[in-house]
Amino acid sequence: xxxxxxxxxxxxxxxxxxxxxxxxxxxxILRVTSTTICGSDLHLYNGFIPTMRGGDILGHEFMxxxxxxxxxxxNVRPGERxxxxxxxxxxxxxxxxxxxxxxxxxSNPNAALAEQMWGYPPSAIFGYSxxxxxxxxxxxxYVRVPFADVGMFPVPEGLEDDQVVYAGDVLATAYMAAExxxxxxxxxxxxxxxxxxxxxxxxxxxxxxxxxVIAIDRVPSRLELARGIGAETVDDRDDVVEALKExxxxxxxxxxxxxxxxEAHGIGLQGAYDRVMLALRLTTDRVTVLRQAIxxxxxxxxxxxxxxxxxxxxxxxxxxxxxxxLTVRTGQVHAHRYIPRLLEIIASxxxxxxxxxxxxxxxxxxxxxxxxxxxxxxxxxxxxxxPQEG
Amino acid sequence: xxxxLRGLPSRAAARNDVGGPGPLALVMIGSGGALxxxxxxxxxxxxxxLALAGAGLAYRGAxxxxxxxxxxxxxxxxxxxxxxxxxxxxxxxxxxNRSREDVYALWQAMPGTPAExxxxxxxxxxxxxxxxxxxxxELLRWRVSRDGGGHELEVALVDGPPGRGTEVRVxxxxxxxxxxxxxxxxxxxxxxxxxxLAELLRRSKHLAEAGEIPTTTGQPSGRKQEPPTRAEGRTR
Ligand SMILES: NC(=O)c1ccc[n+]([C@@H]2O[C@H](COP(=O)([O-])OP(=O)(O)OC[C@H]3O[C@@H](n4cnc5c(N)ncnc54)[C@H](O)[C@@H]3O)[C@@H](O)[C@H]2O)c1
Ligand SMILES: [Zn+2]
Ligand SMILES: [Zn+2]
Numbered sequence: 273x274x275x276x277x278x279x280x281x282x283x284x285x286x287x288x289x290x291x292x293x294x295x296x297x298x299x300x301i302l303r304v305t306s307t308t309i310c311g312s313d314l315h316l317y318n319g320f321i322p323t324m325r326g327g328d329i330l331g332h333e334f335m336x337x338x339x340x341x342x343x344x345x346x347n348v349r350p351g352e353r354x355x356x357x358x359x360x361x362x363x364x365x366x367x368x369x370x371x372x373x374x375x376x377x378x379s380n381p382n383a384a385l386a387e388q389m390w391g392y393p394p395s396a397i398f399g400y401s402x403x404x405x406x407x408x409x410x411x412x413x414y415v416r417v418p419f420a421d422v423g424m425f426p427v428p429e430g431l432e433d434d435q436v437v438y439a440g441d442v443l444a445t446a447y448m449a450a451e452x453x454x455x456x457x458x459x460x461x462x463x464x465x466x467x468x469x470x471x472x473x474x475x476x477x478x479x480x481x482x483x484x485v486i487a488i489d490r491v492p493s494r495l496e497l498a499r500g501i502g503a504e505t506v507d508d509r510d511d512v513v514e515a516l517k518e519x520x521x522x523x524x525x526x527x528x529x530x531x532x533x534x535e536a537h538g539i540g541l542q543g544a545y546d547r548v549m550l551a552l553r554l555t556t557d558r559v560t561v562l563r564q565a566i567x568x569x570x571x572x573x574x575x576x577x578x579x580x581x582x583x584x585x586x587x588x589x590x591x592x593x594x595x596x597x598l599t600v601r602t603g604q605v606h607a608h609r610y611i612p613r614l615l616e617i618i619a620s621x622x623x624x625x626x627x628x629x630x631x632x633x634x635x636x637x638x639x640x641x642x643x644x645x646x647x648x649x650x651x652x653x654x655x656x657x658x659p660q661e662g
Numbered sequence: 663x664x665x666x667l668r669g670l671p672s673r674a675a676a677r678n679d680v681g682g683p684g685p686l687a688l689v690m691i692g693s694g695g696a697l698x699x700x701x702x703x704x705x706x707x708x709x710x711x712l713a714l715a716g717a718g719l720a721y722r723g724a725x726x727x728x729x730x731x732x733x734x735x736x737x738x739x740x741x742x743x744x745x746x747x748x749x750x751x752x753x754x755x756x757x758x759n760r761s762r763e764d765v766y767a768l769w770q771a772m773p774g775t776p777a778e779x780x781x782x783x784x785x786x787x788x789x790x791x792x793x794x795x796x797x798x799x800e801l802l803r804w805r806v807s808r809d810g811g812g813h814e815l816e817v818a819l820v821d822g823p824p825g826r827g828t829e830v831r832v833x834x835x836x837x838x839x840x841x842x843x844x845x846x847x848x849x850x851x852x853x854x855x856x857x858x859l860a861e862l863l864r865r866s867k868h869l870a871e872a873g874e875i876p877t878t879t880g881q882p883s884g885r886k887q888e889p890p891t892r893a894e895g896r897t898r
Contacts, residue, residue: 277884289882296874327884344873362872366759366827378872383864384857396876408881416881419872 274659275329275412276638281319284330284642286635292408292416297344300420302356306433307334307410307635309655310358310441311467311533312580314646316401320534320557321582323385323402331411332358332398333441335433338424339414345421354424355615356417357607358441360396360407363422367395374604379418380405394604411638413659425611428619434626435618437656438468443625444610445578446472446531450480452576452601453527460484462516462525462568463503464561466494468628468654469578470531474501475623477529486519488512490537493650497627509539516568524570533579536560542587549586556583566593577602628654634662752834752856756863758870759827762799762819768870769802769817769830779875783862786815786834786855812836832863 277287292301310333315321335355338348348354361368361376368376376395380386382402386393389403396418399409408415417423427436446469453461461477463470466489474485478501487498488506495505506515516525534557538546542560549555561579566589569575575598593600617623630653633641641655758765773791777784789808795816796802803816814835822829834855868875 273882275882275884279884285884287884289884292882293880295877295880298872298874325883325885327886329883360876364759364873365871366757369759378868379876381876381878384860405876406878408878408883412882418876 273413274635275408276331276635276657277326278316278324278328278330279326282317282643282646284317284639286638287327289329289412292414294340294342295416296418297342298419298421299342300338300345300348300417300424301340302334302336302354302410302415302417302424303339304334304336304410304413304415304659305353306336306437307331307412307657307659308437308442309411309641309645309657311465311469312400312441313642315534315580315582317642317646318535321401321403323382323406325402325406328399328401328406329408329412330399331409331415332400333437334398334410334415335427335437335440336415338420341420347421348424348426352424353427355427355436355440355611356398356410356415357423357425357444357611358397359604359607360398360405360418360423361608362419363608368422368608371606371609372603373606373608375606382406397604411635411657411659413635422608425615428615431615431618432626434629434632434656435624436615438472438625438628438654439611439614439618440607441605442468443472443614444607445469445605447476447610447614448603448605449473449529449531449576449578450476450482453477453480453482453529453574455480455482455527457481458483459526460486460520461527461529462486462488462565463498463529463531464488464508464536464565465531465533465579466491466498467531470494470529471497471501471628471653472625473529473531473578474498474503475625478502479617479622486516486525491648491650494653497653500627508537512564513568520570524568524573526570527574527576528565528569529576530561530565530579532561534558534581534583534585536579546586555586557581557585559585559588563587563589566596566598569596569598571596573598575600578605580604629656631655633657635659636662750836752859753831754859754863755829755831756867757822757827757829758867760870762821762828765819765828765830765870766799766802768866769819770796772866773804775869779869780862780865781875783858783865786813786858786862830863830866832859834859 273289273291274286275289276284278284294301313330316324316330338350338352338354340350341348357373359374359376360379361373362378365377374395380393380396382405383393386403396405396407398407399411407418450473455461455477459482461482463473463485466487470487470489474487477485485503486506487495487503488508489495490508498505504519506512536558538558538560546555546558546560550558565575577600618625630651631641633655635657638657644652645655773787787806789806789812792805794803794805799819801816801818803814805814806812816833816835818831820829865875
């Protein structure tokens with residue numbers, strides 16, 4: 273089959289590789305009909321996530337038709353059309369039973385590696401480095417889905433791929449990020465980043481009752497979409513903290529969502545400082561957005577971190593965080609918890625996520641698509657590959 | 663409770679934790695590794711800062727390098743090394759989200775669980791196995807003997823807090839005796855046993871909770887030099 277393989281920073285290629293087969297009783301094989309590039313894939317593309325190996329198959333946001341199931345998968349049948357959760361989870365451990373699916377104890381074959389890094393190992397994630405299990409991802413014609421009996425979700429009749437493919441990752445992430453804000457009537461939510469995660473977080477914040485949403489980014493087409501949702505916008509090259517204070521009557525946003533993560537572009541002196549530190553390898557993550565969000569958030573407010581971080585960042589204002597009594601919520605998405613609810617919201621017509629899709633492409637276009645999406649070329653908001661076409 | 667106190671690591675054990683494949687060893691690569699080593703050795707606040715900076719240095723360097731390949735090709739690396747509660751005794755604990763009876767049954771069957779299922783940690787059960795002690799639902803103790811030595815393997819089960827599963831404590835004991843001087847020295851200095859114990863416990867938990875051990879062996883990749891073992895010859 274054809275699959276998108278990682279060979280090194282900024283080097284992805286579409287290769288012919290063997291087809292996946294069932295390896296464990298709870299596996300299934302999926303024929304992939306839609307598979308996207310997520311902002312998280314860019315962290316791999318740019319070499320920010322350690323433990324990638326040349327030849328790894330990428331992709332963790334995908335859906336398709338069930339081709340084959342293992343002997344222990346009894347609730348889904350070949351031929352069913354399903355969305356797949358990005359984290360891989362067993363459904364039976366302490367964490368899964370508490371709906372903390374991305375913290376599953378039993379899905380990561382390299383758990384020891386993650387344990388060394390972080391104390392305890394989180395769940396595996398498709399196509400997301402060997403630290404996250406080393407599973408082949410879904411940017412391919414076929415993919416093996418472990419624990420398919422809990423990780424695959426049938427799509428309701430009448431919904432298109434382009435509406436539901438995001439439910440397994442970015443949409444669920446965004447909804448979770450908004451839920452973490454515990455939005456109260458009258459609340460203002462500030463969202464850094466107008467990629468798919470940020471935009472869907474804005475949708476979700478409104479769905480959950482936010483009064484106002486303020487979007488921060490610099491890419492014109494992305495800010496335009498945010499305004500379309502009903503958000504007010506701030507250019508990230510301006511003094512963001514001041515602008516937010518000004519826009520919120522001097523109090524600050526009640527909740528701040530970081531939908532950017534470790535590769536935020538920096539500005540001014542601090543941006544230059546971060547670039548030097550990174551070049552010297554004295555820091556691992558660019559925390560521009562975290563710094564701003566901690567500074568801007570109102571006293572006692574909520575900080576919800578959806579953007580991905582990995583290492584030991586430099587100059588994190590823990591003093592402001594502590595003294596202002598902020599609540600921090602974060603994590604890789606507990607996708608299994610949200611997918612059914614999101615499919616219902618989409619089916620009811622309250623949200624049509626297909627508005628983010630700008631580039632439906634055949635799989636062979638992956639190298640060009642990665643480049644354009646990474647460079648934030650104006651108009652490239654979401655890429656969805658169609659591996660069965662072209 | 664007393665049991666827990668006794669399990670506390672001695673100072674020697676703490677030093678051992680740093681010296682073994684500790685948390686930061688993973689990222690020891692390039693110049694960052696040197697800083698990490700310096701930092702960890704000095705054990706002062708500055709040392710910690712140095713170690714973190716070093717880890718940062720090394721962290722990005724690890725991406726895409728042969729270092730990672732080499733690391734992953736080895737026996738599954740252990741997590742935090744098990745505590746060395748006494749000389750010549752290794753112990754490690756995990757909580758399993760199943761009843762004590764279920765976990766006991768699983769461990770009863772462990773000596774018969776094939777290497778294909780258990781992988782490298784199966785080594786701990788390789789040899790002549792004698793059951794020394796069994797106390798249903800609570801304790802199992804075996805003697806594993808082989809040429810020039812062997813060890814004892816003990817599994818002790820207690821209920822976790824209500825609704826919190828079963829605490830499983832596995833101990834490997836009595837490695838000292840037997841074998842050539844070289845073999846004895848090697849056992850002292852390699853973390854292999856610790857890795858095996860950690861992995862045996864982890865895999866038993868996978869089996870008990872998920873019913874299978876997660877694997878990627880046999881899945882496709884673009885690495886043509888190592889053809890998947892079980893995926894041969896199927897093209898659609
Ligand atoms: N927690 C999870 O489970 C999870 C799941 C999916 C994605 N993510 C993470 O969410 C983040 C966003 O994902 P995405 O798919 O929307 O990515 P994306 O790359 O499409 O969007 C990121 C956006 O952030 C903007 N940005 C960069 N620096 C900024 C700054 N200083 N201030 C404001 N905006 C800035 C960019 O212009 C871009 O529009 C990534 O870090 C991704 O890894 C997390
Ligand atoms: Zn993602
Ligand atoms: Zn689990």
